[in-house]
Amino acid sequence: MVLNESQIQLIEFSWEVINENPLSMLKFYDHLFEIAPETIHFFPDDIRMQSDKLAHTMNFIVTHLNKLDNIECSINELGRFHNKLEIEPSHYSKLKVALIRTIKENMGEKYEESIGQAWETTLDYLSARMLGAKPVRKSKWAKIRSWLS
Numbered sequence: 001m002v003l004n005e006s007q008i009q010l011i012e013f014s015w016e017v018i019n020e021n022p023l024s025m026l027k028f029y030d031h032l033f034e035i036a037p038e039t040i041h042f043f044p045d046d047i048r049m050q051s052d053k054l055a056h057t058m059n060f061i062v063t064h065l066n067k068l069d070n071i072e073c074s075i076n077e078l079g080r081f082h083n084k085l086e087i088e089p090s091h092y093s094k095l096k097v098a099l100i101r102t103i104k105e106n107m108g109e110k111y112e113e114s115i116g117q118a119w120e121t122t123l124d125y126l127s128a129r130m131l132g133a134k135p136v137r138k139s140k141w142a143k144i145r146s147w148l149s
Contacts, residue, residue, distance in 0.1 A: 007118035008065045014115050015062045017107050024106055025051035031098035039091055061126070068125070075126060079133025092127035096120060 003011075018024045029047050033040050043050050057078070064071045100119050104111045 003065060003118065003121060005066075007114075007121065010112075010115045010118045011065060011122060012062060014103050014107060014111075014119070015058065017110065018103060019055070019059075021106055024102060025055045027105070028054070028098055028102040031101050032095060035098050036091060036094040039094070042085055042087070061122075065122070072129070075129045076133040079130030080135060082130055083133060083135075089127070089131055092123075092131065096123040096127070099123065 021027075026047065029043070029051060060071070060074070061068075068075070096119075100116050100123075103115065103119060107115070
């Protein structure tokens with residue numbers, strides 16, 4: 001994915017605004033469950049820890065936007081995890097809507113459509129990579145070792 005410097009700055013700026021509000025990620029899940037109630041079963045009843053995990057993951061991604069190739073393995077691992085849960089492609093689209101809505105609400109008058117477009121590009125890229133993540137094949141020797149133990 002190629003984001004230009006301006007798009008990266010927009011995402012970084014908007015993410016800083018999100019991080020100023022400790023309830024932002026909880027609000028994101030409110031939006032997600034409103035848009036996609038069928039996703040509720042993927043999450044624990046107490047969503048606070050999951051909110052922290054999402055914030056941590058997004059911080060990691062935002063800090064690596066200009067070098068996403070360096071974290072391709074992490075993105076694939078995240079994809080493999082979500083693929084095991086049988087997350088559907090439509091869920092990624094709904095997540096994108098919920099996250100952009102959360103960003104827009106948090107930014108208020110500071111929000112511009114170019115910020116939403118930069119996030120759309122980024123989230124589309126991440127979704128495609130995660131959906132395309134192939135399961136890790138065990139080597140023949142790993143299978144033999146598992147049989148012997």
